[in-house]
Amino acid sequence: MSTPVTVRVPAKVNVQLAVGPARPDGFHDLANVFLAVSLYDEVTATPAESLRITCEGPDAGQVPLDRTNLAARAAELLAARRGIAPDVHLHIAKDIPVAGGMAGGSADGAGALLACDALWGTGASREELLDICAELGSDVPFSLVGGAALGTGRGERLTELPVGGAFHWVFAVADGGLSTPAVYGEFDRLTADAPEPVASAALLDALRAGDAAALAGALANDLQPAALSLRPSLAETLAAGAGAGALAGIVSGSGPTTAFLVKDAESAAAVAAALTASGTCRAARTATSPAAGATLV
Numbered sequence: 582m583s584t585p586v587t588v589r590v591p592a593k594v595n596v597q598l599a600v601g602p603a604r605p606d607g608f609h610d611l612a613n614v615f616l617a618v619s620l621y622d623e624v625t626a627t628p629a630e631s632l633r634i635t636c637e638g639p640d641a642g643q644v645p646l647d648r649t650n651l652a653a654r655a656a657e658l659l660a661a662r663r664g665i666a667p668d669v670h671l672h673i674a675k676d677i678p679v680a681g682g683m684a685g686g687s688a689d690g691a692g693a694l695l696a697c698d699a700l701w702g703t704g705a706s707r708e709e710l711l712d713i714c715a716e717l718g719s720d721v722p723f724s725l726v727g728g729a730a731l732g733t734g735r736g737e738r739l740t741e742l743p744v745g746g747a748f749h750w751v752f753a754v755a756d757g758g759l760s761t762p763a764v765y766g767e768f769d770r771l772t773a774d775a776p777e778p779v780a781s782a783a784l785l786d787a788l789r790a791g792d793a794a795a796l797a798g799a800l801a802n803d804l805q806p807a808a809l810s811l812r813p814s815l816a817e818t819l820a821a822g823a824g825a826g827a828l829a830g831i832v833s834g835s836g837p838t839t840a841f842l843v844k845d846a847e848s849a850a851a852v853a854a855a856l857t858a859s860g861t862c863r864a865a866r867t868a869t870s871p872a873a874g875a876t877l878v
């Protein structure tokens with residue numbers, strides 16, 4: 582019997598999410614600047630009679646335990662490539678907000694893939710792992726890689742980016758989730774003639790310099806108007822974070838989590854306390870970036 586394998590995988594925030602027009606395949610071309618943050622899920626793979634998913638954590642009730650879970654699909658894709666049965670128990674210790682725009686589902690896909698590769702001794706190369714990740718979803722390759730990266734195409738083609746220092750964040754977790762396809766659909770409804778997406782030079786410079794004030798000035802999310810249109814109350818959360826002294830606030834990815842960039846750890850604690858007291862979010866979490874990608878623990 583092989584010993585269980587545990588992989589830790591970070592959440593992400595998009596410091597820039599530039600969205601182009603809808604493509605014929607329904608996806609949108611992106612210039613997607615991902616930054617991994619220190620909120621983590623852990624995926625543990627143990628040999629089993631058949632594929633089984635379990636989940637623990639405050640939001641575990643919202644996580645699908647069937648084969649639509651990206652962790653299950655990751656095990657199936659890797660097993661299919663090797664002609665073996667995906668007989669594994671995958672246990673997810675979930676700390677990343679569910680359906681929150683922080684790539685929690687993608688994190689579990691990347692984590693399960695790395696865990697199964699180690700458990701089964703399938704010896705997949707980095708390139709093959711990234712290929713399978715891209716098949717699983719647009720954000721999954723970044724969950725494997727971590728750090729900071731520019732995602733082009735539908736977000737799956739990554740160029741790693743240098744980051745010159747630590748950034749401090751507060752995340753305001755909303756009640757309930759938002760559907761990513763619904764937010765992109767709302768983007769299409771609200772946007773006429775979206776230009777080709779391009780990464781901002783000022784933003785890449787701010788990341789490279791580790792300059793929080795400059796990064797705050799460059800944060801941009803083209804999905805934010807769509808997320809606010811579907812969830813108008815997020816404007817109150819953004820206002821509460823700004824009033825509490827955050828350098829800048831933004832909807833994280835497709836939302837509804839909102840992300841606040843702050844000066845330092847002390848400011849993070851103060852902004853988190855003010856957001857909690859404001860009653861405009863379900864919980865406030867502090868984190869730092871960049872964080873490492875999927876890692877065996």
Ligand code: C5P
Pocket residue numbers: 607608609610611717718719720734735736761762763765
């Ligand atoms: O790739 P993933 O499965 O995460 O995408 C979920 C949904 O988000 C897609 O079905 C699509 O509606 C939308 N999407 C998009 N353009 C992207 C990424 C995602 O329209 N680049």
